[in-house]
Amino acid sequence: xxxxxxxxxxxxxxxxxxxxxxxxxxxxxxxxxxxxxxxxxxxxxxxxxxxxxxxxxxxxxxxxxxxxxxxxxxxxxxxxxxxxxxxxxxxxxxxxxxxxxxxxxxxxxxxxxxxxxxxxxxxxxxxxxxxxxxxxxxxxxxxxxxxxxxxxxxxxxxxxxxxxxxxxxxxxxxxxxxxxxxxxxxxxxxxxxxxxxxxxxxxxxxxxxxxxxxxxxxxxxxxxxxxxxxxxxxxxxxxxxxxxxxxxxxxxxxxxxxxxxxxxxxxxxxxxxxxxxxxxxxxxxxxxxxxxxxxxxxxxxxxxxxxxxxxxxxxxxxxxxxxxxxxxxxxxxxxxxxxxxxxxxxxxxxxxxxxxxxxxxxxxxxxxxxxxxxxxxxxxxxxxxxxxxxxxxxxxxxxxxxxxxxxxxxxxxxxxxxxxxxxxxxxxxxxxxxxxxxxxxxxxxxxxxxxxxxxxxxxxxxxxxxxx
Numbered sequence: 001x002x003x004x005x006x007x008x009x010x011x012x013x014x015x016x017x018x019x020x021x022x023x024x025x026x027x028x029x030x031x032x033x034x035x036x037x038x039x040x041x042x043x044x045x046x047x048x049x050x051x052x053x054x055x056x057x058x059x060x061x062x063x064x065x066x067x068x069x070x071x072x073x074x075x076x077x078x079x080x081x082x083x084x085x086x087x088x089x090x091x092x093x094x095x096x097x098x099x100x101x102x103x104x105x106x107x108x109x110x111x112x113x114x115x116x117x118x119x120x121x122x123x124x125x126x127x128x129x130x131x132x133x134x135x136x137x138x139x140x141x142x143x144x145x146x147x148x149x150x151x152x153x154x155x156x157x158x159x160x161x162x163x164x165x166x167x168x169x170x171x172x173x174x175x176x177x178x179x180x181x182x183x184x185x186x187x188x189x190x191x192x193x194x195x196x197x198x199x200x201x202x203x204x205x206x207x208x209x210x211x212x213x214x215x216x217x218x219x220x221x222x223x224x225x226x227x228x229x230x231x232x233x234x235x236x237x238x239x240x241x242x243x244x245x246x247x248x249x250x251x252x253x254x255x256x257x258x259x260x261x262x263x264x265x266x267x268x269x270x271x272x273x274x275x276x277x278x279x280x281x282x283x284x285x286x287x288x289x290x291x292x293x294x295x296x297x298x299x300x301x302x303x304x305x306x307x308x309x310x311x312x313x314x315x316x317x318x319x320x321x322x323x324x325x326x327x328x329x330x331x332x333x334x335x336x337x338x339x340x341x342x343x344x345x346x347x348x349x350x351x352x353x354x355x356x357x358x359x360x361x362x363x364x365x366x367x368x369x370x371x372x373x374x375x376x377x378x379x380x381x382x383x384x385x386x387x388x389x390x391x392x393x394x395x396x397x398x399x400x401x402x403x404x405x406x407x408x409x410x411x412x413x414x415x416x417x418x419x420x421x422x423x424x425x426x427x428x429x430x431x432x433x434x435x436x437x438x439x440x441x442x443x444x445x446x447x448x449x450x451x452x453x454x455x456x457x458x459x460x461x462x463x464x465x466x467x468x
Contacts, residue, residue, distance in 0.1 A: 033261035038275045040195045041258045041336065042251050046283050047198040050248030052137070052205070052305045052326070053404050054287055055294025059302035060241035062225030066295070067288060069245055074284040076447060077249040080416045081276035083424040084255050085269045093269070093427050101260035102340060103253050103415075110423045122414045126253050127341040128390065129407040133247070134330040135175075135394035136403060137305075139167035141323040141330075144308035148323075152316040165395050171327070172391035175334055179342070179383040180375070194332025201325040202286045204318060205306050209293025220299025227300070239457020240405040246454055247408025248287060250416045251279065257340050304401040342383060349378060399465040405458030409451050417447045 058066035086093040087106045100106035104123050108116035143164050150160035213219060228234035255272070262268045294306045307322050353359045359378045397403055421440045424430075430437045 033258070033263060035271050035275050035278075037192075038258050038262060038271065039278055040192045041254065041261075042275065042279050043195040043198060043282065046249065046251040046279060047195075047202060047286060047329075050133075050244065050404060050408070051198075051202055051287060051290050052307055053244045053401055054248060054291035055209070055298070055302050055306045056304045056401060057241035057244045058291040058295040059221065059226045059298075059300065060237045062223050063221055063295075064223055065238075066225070066241075066291065069242060070284065070287055070291065073245050073249045074280050074287075076416060077251065078276060078280040079443075080250070080252045080420040081255055081280075082273060083420040084252060085259075085272050085276070086427050087420070087423045088256055088259050088268055088272075090427065094267075099260065100256055102344070103256050103419075104344070106256055106423060107419055110426050111419070115419070115422075119414070119419060122411050123253060124341060124344075126411040126415055127337050129410060130337040131334050131390045132394050132397075133404055133407050134334045135168050135171055135391055136164075136398050136400060138171040138327045138330045139164040139394070139398070140305060140308045140400060141326040142167040142170070144305075144323045145320045148316045148319050152314075164398055168391055168394050168398075171330075172387050174331060175338075175387045175390075176384050178331060178335055179338065179387060180379065181335065181339070182376075182379070194329045194336075197325040197329035197332075199286075201307065201322045201329065202290055204322040204325070206286070206289035206293050208318070208322075209290070209297045209306070212297035213293060216297065219296045221295045222299075226302075236457045236460055239454050240401065240461045242450065242454035243405030243407075243409040243458035244401060245408065246412045246451065247404045249283065250412060252416050252420065254336060254340060338383075338386070342379075342386075345382065346379065349382075397462065397466065399462060402458060402461035402465050405454065406462055409455035409458055412454075413444075413448050413451045417444050 054070070057069075060066075061069055084106075087110060088100055089095065090098050090100060090106070090109045098109060100109055104116060104119050107119040111119075147160045151158060154160070226237070228237060258275075259268050259272045262271050290306060295302050307319065307326065349356075349359050356378075361376070421444050425437055425440065
């Protein structure tokens with residue numbers, strides 16, 4: 001297969017809707033996004049594999065603490081999003097003139113280099129961890145399709161074991177191909193497809209749970225949740241459940257990336273505030289339905305993953321379809337979180353090696369002119385190595401609920417609470433002893449205590465699972 005070298009040359013645009021691409025300093029694009037494309041990007045990111053663990057989380061917490069915890073985490077995520085709306089432009093949140101097209105840029109311009117250094121570490125971890133979780137979840141969902149067909153053919157008591165490692169490798173190979181999409185601007189179609197898939201399997205999971213409740217003729221579960229052998233074990237399970245819920249809600253890290261795709265007018269801040277409220281309402285509704293109906297259907301027997309724990313055997317084709325939707329959604333969700341990391345690393349390579357053809361040259365596939373994708377060797381090698389690393393970690397720690405709990409709690413506080421609060425107070429020039437500043441910092445400390453508890457409990461869960 002032949003290739004033709006092609007080097008990009010672009011002239012800066014004067015139109016305010018044009019901006020340098022996040023993935024390549026030389027590439028320019030026009031901001032064409034609106035509230036619906038922004039909603040699709042965020043829904044793709046936020047309604048992910050975390051929704052499948054919420055019934056299990058509800059089972060640990062019970063009928064009062066479970067819904068209340070989901071509502072509180074939704075409020076924390078919405079608060080962070082509303083605070084970040086004022087951080088897109090700096091030093092003035094209304095007029096700029098600087099635009100902060102990614103989270104770390106905003107931290108650096110508003111809070112300074114020291115905070116940006118710490119944020120850089122947290123941001124990279126936060127982009128990596130969903131990829132690990134999505135690899136695990138996709139393998140479990142593919143495995144569940146195989147099991148569902150086996151149970152349908154051989155009966156519910158049949159031994160239908162399938163190794164998940166091969167499915168992680170298959171998912172990784174798919175991601176190697178999809179990762180060659182250059183940047184966010186080329187991903188709108190993938191986000192829309194993934195968002196539709198996320199709605200589909202969330203609705204199916206909720207409907208199957210509701211149908212099971214009707215079939216049982218009762219609402220299972222209790223106010224205190226799943227009983228445990230000891231009080232200590234209950235404390236740790238509650239912590240892990242909070243970690244799982246923490247994983248399900250946040251979308252802060254891609255917030256400014258998405259806001260940077262919006263056209264103006266109307267002002268980007270106004271559009272994103274509307275999108276934030278819409279996202280919070282939609283996700284909270286779906287989460288309460290999935291978690292609530294799942295717990296009501298199975299009570300103390302609620303599986304760790306609503307669609308793969310085989311509380312549902314029939315209709316097997318619907319269970320298969322829901323799990324296929326999960327896999328398709330996670331293909332897009334993986335990219336939503338990985339693309340900003342790719343952009344960050346590739347910007348560094350572009351600055352470090354400004355004359356390198358390996359880094360800068362794009363190539364057109366001669367015999368496949370119908371493909372709009374242009375091949376870049378640095379992108380190919382770097383992104384393939386990244387996907388291989390993520391797949392390897394997933395194979396080593398294939399523990400769904402435990403890994404989700406660690407992922408949810410690991411970076412929740414700095415990304416969702418600390419940085420948005422501090423940036424907002426700095427942008428608004430709020431004095432340290434003003435009532436608003438005191439209230440926000442008390443809120444920050446309370447969130448820190450809760451999330452530390454969730455993190456310790458989730459780490460313990462991974463250790464016990466690995467040693468067990």
